[in-house]
Amino acid sequence: MTSMRKGAVLVAFAMAMPGTAAFNRILAGSTHNRVAVGRVFTSTGRSHRYAAQSVRMVATAPAPISTAEPYTSLCFQCEQTAHGTGCHTNVGVCGKTPEVSVLQDLLIYQLQGIAQYVHEARQVNGARDADIDLFLLEGMFSTLTNVNFDPTAFERYLAQGERVREQARGMYERACAAAGVAARQLRGPAQLDLSAILHDRDALETKGLSVGVLARMAAAPHEDVFGLGELTLYGLKGMMAYAAHARALGQPVEDVSAAAAETMAALADTSSKTIPEMLELALGVGAANYKAMAALDHGHNSLYGAPAPCDVRTSAVAGKCILVSGHDIHDLLTILEKTAGKGINVYTHGELLPGNTYPELQKHKHLIGNWGGPWQLQKSCARAYRVLQMEFGKFPGAIVLTSNCLVEPQKKYRGRIFTRKMVGWENIPHIADDWSNFDTVIDIALSAPGFAEDEPVTSVPAGYGHKAVVGLAGPILESIKSGDLKRFFVIGGCDGTEGERSYFGDLARHVPIDAAILTLGCGKFRFNRDTFETTKAGLPRMLDVGQCNDAYGAVQIALALAGALECEVGDLPLSFAISWFEQKAVAVLLTLLSLGIQNIHIGPAAPAFVTPGILKVLQDKYKLQYIDSENYEADLQKMLQGM
Numbered sequence: 001m002t003s004m005r006k007g008a009v010l011v012a013f014a015m016a017m018p019g020t021a022a023f024n025r026i027l028a029g030s031t032h033n034r035v036a037v038g039r040v041f042t043s044t045g046r047s048h049r050y051a052a053q054s055v056r057m058v059a060t061a062p063a064p065i066s067t068a069e070p071y072t073s074l075c076f077q078c079e080q081t082a083h084g085t086g087c088h089t090n091v092g093v094c095g096k097t098p099e100v101s102v103l104q105d106l107l108i109y110q111l112q113g114i115a116q117y118v119h120e121a122r123q124v125n126g127a128r129d130a131d132i133d134l135f136l137l138e139g140m141f142s143t144l145t146n147v148n149f150d151p152t153a154f155e156r157y158l159a160q161g162e163r164v165r166e167q168a169r170g171m172y173e174r175a176c177a178a179a180g181v182a183a184r185q186l187r188g189p190a191q192l193d194l195s196a197i198l199h200d201r202d203a204l205e206t207k208g209l210s211v212g213v214l215a216r217m218a219a220a221p222h223e224d225v226f227g228l229g230e231l232t233l234y235g236l237k238g239m240m241a242y243a244a245h246a247r248a249l250g251q252p253v254e255d256v257s258a259a260a261a262e263t264m265a266a267l268a269d270t271s272s273k274t275i276p277e278m279l280e281l282a283l284g285v286g287a288a289n290y291k292a293m294a295a296l297d298h299g300h301n302s303l304y305g306a307p308a309p310c311d312v313r314t315s316a317v318a319g320k321c322i323l324v325s326g327h328d329i330h331d332l333l334t335i336l337e338k339t340a341g342k343g344i345n346v347y348t349h350g351e352l353l354p355g356n357t358y359p360e361l362q363k364h365k366h367l368i369g370n371w372g373g374p375w376q377l378q379k380s381c382a383r384a385y386r387v388l389q390m391e392f393g394k395f396p397g398a399i400v401l402t403s404n405c406l407v408e409p410q411k412k413y414r415g416r417i418f419t420r421k422m423v424g425w426e427n428i429p430h431i432a433d434d435w436s437n438f439d440t441v442i443d444i445a446l447s448a449p450g451f452a453e454d455e456p457v458t459s460v461p462a463g464y465g466h467k468a469v470v471g472l473a474g475p476i477l478e479s480i481k482s483g484d485l486k487r488f489f490v491i492g493g494c495d496g497t498e499g500e501r502s503y504f505g506d507l508a509r510h511v512p513i514d515a516a517i518l519t520l521g522c523g524k525f526r527f528n529r530d531t532f533e534t535t536k537a538g539l540p541r542m543l544d545v546g547q548c549n550d551a552y553g554a555v556q557i558a559l560a561l562a563g564a565l566e567c568e569v570g571d572l573p574l575s576f577a578i579s580w581f582e583q584k585a586v587a588v589l590l591t592l593l594s595l596g597i598q599n600i601h602i603g604p605a606a607p608a609f610v611t612p613g614i615l616k617v618l619q620d621k622y623k624l625q626y627i628d629s630e631n632y633e634a635d636l637q638k639m640l641q642g643m
Contacts (some may be wrong), residue, residue: 073101105212113189115264117168146405165381228278230609249299259288286590293552303358313369326402358465375405464543466553494581500604521548575639603627
C-alpha cells in the first residue's frame with residue numbers, strides 16, 4: 001500500500017472490524033469454523049482443496065496461505081487466483097494491486113449501504129431513482145476481474161458514492177414520510193461515512209481492508225454461509241454488469257435493479273443466515289440474471305438485427321486500423337460510425353467477434369472481421385493457440401477496450417491503447433462518455449503503420465444466435481428423429497491461460513459425428529478455428545451462439561427444442577461443459593442452476609470460495625461436477641450417457 005506498513009495492517013484491521021474475535025480465530029488457526037481462502041479445515045484438521053471428488057484438476061493441492069504473513073489485501077473472485085486460494089500480497093495474478101483491491105472492497109461495502117436505502121424505499125412505497133440504480137450497476141461493474149485497475153478512479157467512485165448515499169437516504173426518508181411511517185435507523189454499510197477521509201488514500205485503504213473479504217469471512221456464522229455469500233456476491237457482479245450493458249441500450253432493467261438492491265442489502269448482514277437461505281439468495285441472483293441477459297438480448301436484436309450465420313474474416317487487409325476489444329456492441333457501432341470515411345479499418349477482438357454478425361453493423365464495410373483470439377493473448381501466448389505472442393503488440397493501430405477483459409498494457413503498445421466506460425488503468429487515456437476526445441484515437445490510428453498488405457483470407461463460422469438456430473428447427477428435428485443427431489453439447493464460457501483449459505478444445509474435437517456443439521463466450525477460441533464435419537443431413541456441427549451473455553440464447557434454443565419434442569429441458573439429450581474465469585460466468589452458472597439444469601461440468605479449477613459443504617449441496621441437488629482436466633475422454637463418455 002502507498003504508505004501503510006504491512007506489519008501494521010492487521011492491527012488496523014482488527015481495530016476497525018466488527019467480529020474481531022472470529023477473525024482472530026480464523027487467522028490463529030482454530031479448527032472450529034476455520035476458513036483460509038478456499039481451503040476448508042474440518043474439525044479433524046484435514047484440509048481439502050477441491051472437495052471429496054476423485055477429480056485430478058491439478059497434480060497436487062496448493063499449500064494454504066500462511067497466516068504468519070500480514071495481509072495487505074485479499075481477493076479470490078476469479079478462477080486464476082494465486083495458488084488456487086487467493087491473491088493476498090503484492091500484485092494479484094490479474095495485475096490488480098493491493099491498493100486497488102482494498103479500494104474495490106470499500107466501494108462494494110459503500111454500494112451495499114446505498115442498496116440498503118434503495119431497497120427499503122422500494123419496500124415502503126415503490127420509490128426509485130434511475131440515477132442511483134445506474135450508479136449501483138456501474139459501480140459494481142467496475143469491480144469485476146480485469147475491468148478497472150486505476151486507484152484514482154476508485155477514489156472518484158467513492159466520492160460520488162458519498163453523494164449518492166445521501167440521495168438514497170433522502171429518498172428513503174421521503175418515502176417514509178409520504179407513507180406516514182417512521183424511518184428506521186439502518187445498520188451496517190448504511191452507516192458508512194467516508195466524508196472525513198475521502199482525500200486520504202491511506203485511510204481509505206485501511207478502511208477497505210476492514211470491510212473486505214476477511215471481514216465477511218469473520219462475520220459469517222459458518223464457513224458454508226460465508227462461501228455462499230461470496231458465490232452470491234460474485235454472481236451479483238456479473239448480473240449487474242449485464243444489466244449495465246442492457247441499460248446502455250435503452251432496455252428497462254428496473255426489476256433487475258430491484259433484485260440487485262435487495263440482494264446487496266441481504267448480504268450486508270449474514271450473521272443470522274442459514275445455508276438454505278443463502279442458497280435461495282444465490283439462486284435468486286441466477287433468476288434475475290436471466291432477466292438481465294434477456295434484456296441485453298432484446299436490445300441487441302432490436303437495435304442491430306438478429307445475428308445471421310456467416311463466415312467472419314480473421315485475417316487482415318491492408319490499411320490503417322483500430323482494434324476494438326471487450327463486450328460492448330454499442331461502443332463498436334459508435335466507433336464504426338465515427339471512423340466512416342476516414343480510411344480506417346475496424347477489427348473486433350475476443351468477445352466482440354459476434355459483433356460481425358449483426359446486420360446493422362455489417363452495413364459498415366470498414367468492419368473487416370475479427371483479429372486475434374481471446375482476452376489473455378493481449379500480451380502472452382498460450383501453447384494451445386497457433387497465434388503470435390502479444391497480440392496487442394503485433395497490432396499496428398489503435399486499440400480500444402470497451403469492457404472486461406483488460407490485461408496490463410505493455411510498453412510496446414501503451415501509447416496507443418484506450419479505455420472506455422468502467423474500464424481503466426492508471427495513466428492510460430480514457431475515452432470520455434460523450435466521445436469528445438475520440439479524435440485522439442483516430443489520430444493514433446492514422447499515424448500508426450497499419451497493415452502493409454492483405455493477408456491470405458481465413459475465417460471462422462459465427463452468427464448462430466437463437467433466432468437463427470430456431471429457424472433451422474425443421475432440419476434439426478428431422479435429424480433428431482432419424483437418429484442423425486443424437487445429442488447437443490454446450491461447450492464454452494470464459495477462457496484463460498492455464499494449459500488445463502485445452503480440455504474444452506479436446507472435448508469439442510472428439511464429440512461424435514451424431515452430435516452438435518453450441519458454443520459461446522471466449523471459450524470458443526479453443527476450437528472455433530477447427531474444421532467440423534457437417535451432420536449427415538448437412539447441418540453445421542459447431543454453432544457459435546455468441547457472447548457469454550448469449551447463454552440466454554442457448555437456453556432459448558433448449559426451450560424451443562423441448563417444446564418441439566414435447567419434453568422438459570432436463571429430458572433433452574443436452575450436455576454442458578462450462579469454462580469459468582470471472583464473475584459473469586458465475587452469474588451464468590447461477591442462472592442455469594436456477595432453471596434446474598442438471599449435470600453441468602465446470603472447470604478447469606474449483607472456485608476458491610466454494611467449500612466442500614457447498615459443493616455437496618450443489619452435487620446433491622443439481623449433480624454439478626468438476627471436469628477431469630486430465631481425462632476428457634472419461635467425461636465425454638459420462639456426458640454421452642446423460643451424466
